[in-house]
Amino acid sequence: MREFFDVCIIGSGFGGSVCGAKLSGAKKTTLILEQGRRWDKNTFQQTQDVKYLKEIYEEFEGENIKVSTAMGVGGGSLLYSASSLRTSSLVFEQKDKNGRRLWPSEYSRKVLNPYYEKVEKNLNVSQLLWSEVPKRDGIFAKACNAAGYTCDRLRIAIVNCRNCGFCHTGCKFDRKQSLILNYIPEAEKNGAKIKEECKALLVKRNEKGYLVAYKDLKSGVINEVSCKTVIVSAGAIQSPALMLRSKKYLDNLSSHVGKNLTANGNIFLAAHLPKEDCEVFKGKVQGSVTYAFWEEGFVLQGVGTLPISATVINRVRFNNAKKPFYWGIEMKRVMKEYGRHLLGIAVIGLDGSDGSVFLDENENIKLIWSMSEKSRKVFDKAIVRAKEIVESLGGELLITEPYQEKGEVITVHPLGTCRMAGDKSDGVIDSNCQVFGNPNLYIVDSSAVPSPLGVNPSLTIAAIAERASDYIVQNFQP
């Protein structure tokens, strides 16, 4: 059975939802396909139950890289920390190793500012007061101060937070401004149709526009949608995979598809602060950030994590320990301190975009990360600075071992695998997110971002989507 829509959007995260609301608002018949199911405050769970987490998280484990993303209507917004920061103007000026600007010349912070404002308004973003900063992140600020560095309150998309500490499993109180509270209801109010649990398989170009083949994951039936415009918004791992699967049905797809994967400079550290009362599990999962090292290419943020991620995923060691440990008596001794004296530190920085996404012969998604000198420098500096901060309060830094051992990164901010560029030799899409050589096929999501951002990326992805939507509406061909 074939259906007809003006626009088919694949994915419902910060790219797809924004485009969905805007295009349906401009009276375009809009279909949003989403691989995951619908979630809301009644179905989110405050739990560490792996069966639940496996349903709402999508994990990719590659060579030296682990990527964690969300799955469901609302995409990453379901599980994000809600930290909503504008990207520094310096980021838009970044150059590659050949001296060419990574971002198209049309982009700058000034150009994006009006779009940032729109998104901030829709997501109710505001800067926290110190009385709203969780104890954990207050202690992180105290440590920065003791080491002689500044620390800022974060800007957050949460209204009247209940401080339950479960942002990463979905907000049961509708306080965190996930897309299911704003852009998605707006899209549906405008008439957009959302098909959840439907996975896009292929995008084919034809004489009328595009055909999108998708599988209804509940029934197993494969359907097709015919549309004028396709917007791929499936995220930095799934979008390039879809484009690679569709390569033979599209015109001259850039060789950059899947390349330039950046981890947004993510590695995770932890601090053991025996003299401080951190109350790790209370409050928003993020509350403060130090920009003191921005000139060195990274920021550090205090972060709260569920025990499951700290104990099961991460292999840590005390900075001075000879051997790593992640089980046994030593681990248990450290874990006893968890609730009160351990705090997570997230590094977000400007890495060298050292990863790539590709398909194997069976079309399974594969990821690889080869740590460059540039990335290593940023991460190593970040560890030195974090150590300095933690030790200023008599604490000890714990380092995630996979990074130390083999240069492995764990990221929740994958970006850049279908990056925008001035021309096809440098990227996959143009500055309006249109795929080079394939009119009316757009990629609007984290994969479009051409460089690491050095801060949490959700606001920037949404701002780019606001801008791209304006272009798509204005240039829509009936």
Added chain:
Amino acid sequence: MQYKNVTRRFFLKTAGSLSFLFSTDKITEAAERIECMSASSHSKETMLAISDVIVPGAKNSSDKSPGAADACSLDIMYDPFFGLEKYIAFLVISIDWSSLWRFGSLYKNIDFEKRTYILQVKEENGWFFKKGFKGIIILAKLAFYGGYKNNIGMEYIGFPGANPGYHDFSHEKLFAKEKTVDGNLK
């Protein structure tokens, strides 16, 4: 035989208290006590011995606190969802062989230090069983710290689990000078 002179009042009071105690005990049991799988075979005894090394229980912890076994680590290892079950027989043979070769005794019969040593060897140089032993380690930790079946481990680390929120979540102080005007870099 001498019997205590039991008054009617004493009898009713005592019987009432006892039945109350038994009933609350049962309620408490029903609400909190979750039976873990018992170690009823050599494989299960061995898996339990391994998990006790990963998160040591009262016998091997200086603070006498519970460990993975108390958090039903056997149940998680045999839970088909995690996919370890079908490899357990091979993993047990493998660790028993290592233990016999190095210490002349089955893994479950050697002492805690030796068990720790053997598990380290299997985890680091376990040939094609390496992944299986890593899986056991993750699952034992998940049982305890992740609260797979009960809250013993979560209580140990101070994790409150599901909650309606907190009022006392902030120190409510300005802790550091800030670099930006509004929280955004320029």
